Amino acid sequence: MTAASAPGLPARPSGRNYRLLTAAAVITGLGTHGALIAAAFAVLQTGGDGGDVGLVAAARAVPLVLFLLIGGAVADRWPRHRVMVAANALNCVSQAAFAWLVLAGEPQLWQMMLLTALCGTGQAFFNPAAEGMLMSSVDRERASRAFALFRMAVQGATIGGAALGGAMIAAMDPGWVLAVDAAAFAVAGALRAFLDVGHIPAREPGGGLFSDLRDGWREFIGRPWLWSIVAQFSVVVAAVGATESVYGPLVARDDLGGARPWGFALAAFGAGTLSGALLMTRWKPRRMLLAGTLCVFPLALPAAGLAVPLSVTGLCVVMFVSGVAIEVFGVAWMTTMHQEIPEEKLSRVSAYDWFGSVAMMPVATALAGPVESLIGRDRALWGCAVLIVVVTGAVLFVPDVRRLTRADAPAVVTGRGADRPLSTDPEGSLGRLG
Template identity: 40%
Template sequence: MHSVRRDLVLLRDRRFALLLAARTISVLGSSFAPVALAFGVLALPGATPTTLSVVLTAEALPMVAFMLVGGVIADRLPRNRVMMVGEGLNAAAYCCLAVMMLTGWTPIPGLVTAAAVSGIATAIFFPALTGIVPDVVPAERLQTANALLGLGTNISRVAGLVLSGAAVVLIGAGWSLAVSGAMFAVAATLVAALRLTSAERVAAERHSVLGDLRDGWREFSSRQWLWVVVAQFSILVIAMQAAHGVLGPLVAKESLGGAPAWSAVLAGEAVGMIAGILVTLRLRPRRPILVATLLTLPTALPYLLLGAAAPLWAVVAAAVVMGVCFDIFGVLWNTTMQREVPPEALSRVSSYDALGSLMFGPVGLMLAGPAAISIGPRPALLGCAAIVAVVSLLALLSPGVRNLRAPREEPGPEAPDVAPAEAGA
């Protein structure tokens, strides 16, 4: 267990406080954006669900395509500047979408272009975010930093999901998109104020982009624990996308009371996400990847209970457990990567992690509909639960997953006036 009071003093560090504020505001903006964009596009004259699919696909494909390039950029340049560019591009994209919605000039090519810019912005931003944390805080505070960032992210995500629907009703989709763009702009300004010094980055030998990608792949593939868990998630996310995106809502509509029931399940997961972050402020396992992988097993519970026709309260309780487990996993995973991967390759490794973990998610969405028709949504959900459990157990067979140990932390002062990361600023 760990001293929360000593760790929370990290909030006095100006640079970490700026990073936390920027990330919290950015997530609030990104939580507003999907609801406003969906309702804005669907309200256009002649728009159909296919129109929305085209716009969302235009955002998703560039994000996947440019993710590895984003890792290379973030390992070559100061990460705060890379994040600033990513946030700035998102601000520009959503402001353009807002202007189109508010003026009524909404050509599909224009919507697609703005959405594509947002996807590229995310691909640039995400690898830099993982890599910047060790640039800002000392090694012994990494888990606390990731936990606090996660707490701010989860609170903003929940607030955004709650407020975005009301905002679309009260001020309209166009102005809601403008609010999202303004939040991204504020986040870009806060990140720009970090002012990381060149001494905090290890100078790496410059290669071509392909050479940098090969070096990043070597760092990624040389760590068994890393590629095994990414392979686990590449399959696990297929099941999760099918269950969360299609099968769960179908069962909720057919037998649990419709949208309010599914909203209760998602709310339970959100509560669990916040609770999980609070746990990680105290938990310091000696084998973090083993603990993190074990925690993926209980995430099958909501799908198992939905498939077994359990009452709604039981499904909601299982969703709380899922949220706790996934957020503990996320903090332990990010902290371990930041400790084990050299700083000069961290963003590239993070981009391989994101690409490998998420690229097959759309497969689950494509398979869920046919599976629900052919065998029914409940049996399909039981299949999703089985997939989650089996791939998690298979990951535990890896010696790298079971045996990787975290370094022992030396006890520090209870309440220094400034966090160590600030001292060299």
């Protein structure tokens, strides 16, 4: 049984759960995007270098990788809204402690790494639960538009959060930005406590947590379109993460004039994602994954722009373009997951998706500083751009990435089963395993 076919599921994106999820995501988005900038500049403010910025970023990513799969299994076993609230509480406490340390004096590197790791742990449990909760709150007919509207609201918060964060850091201590993020997690967690999970069918008794993980793995590995794109994004996310978490702030400090221009560049990326989400409220590409994958190529532009480096205006332009492109992919990807994955396995499959996508992030951010010292910042940035282009081109060779279609799209058959939605082809290689 899929989310779209389960009786009793909300039938429109304007439902109560959808509104609560959107409002909470907007609030945390306003705080988090400024806090990411603040964390990098807090490290630099204490005399740290690019390697230290990379270590703090890696400290966030390591527990995210380690606990994601467990977080997905937990979210499919227990009420998802309770998992989300608990994760928000942990994020609130860790960010508040980080803010206090920065405001009270010079925090030690190990302290910043520890608190950032706690924040990453909260995200590991939150992300699969949140994605499963959102997907179970809309029906198939409205899924694409609902996801686009949700992402448009969140990316609107990204614009404000990044711009506000950059402006606040330029005017005051980064610790105040971290304090705002802690308050945002507290408010968002309170909203998510009111989510209703009564519409989600009761889970069948299972064989335990590890049995759930194996079941999710079978669901994941049996779909070539799924694991191939996740493998692609393990490289893409690592390259983008190293660019934005480490090299971007360093280029901003050395060549662009400090935190404010980098905040503007990140805000331009947010404006691009907002525009891309607006586009996807109207455009419903028949071959979802093909359209989405083609839009991953522009993610190489920011790394190339920083390598040149472009002026602040030029960097904002390429960040805007990449934002539009990734939002097209994001809506197409969420719609595909909603269409193809059974509701009761959404969080587990989402966890494997997140795990694969961020698995290389800790290595990339930790090595970004040493790689810069070894080959130079410009070459490191060009290397990130080339990696994104190569792995994205490779995934286009997977037939299912090119041929998967929306379930409500008219079939155009040019060969044996050429353009049928995968969910209606149970005898094919991508038939559901669960």
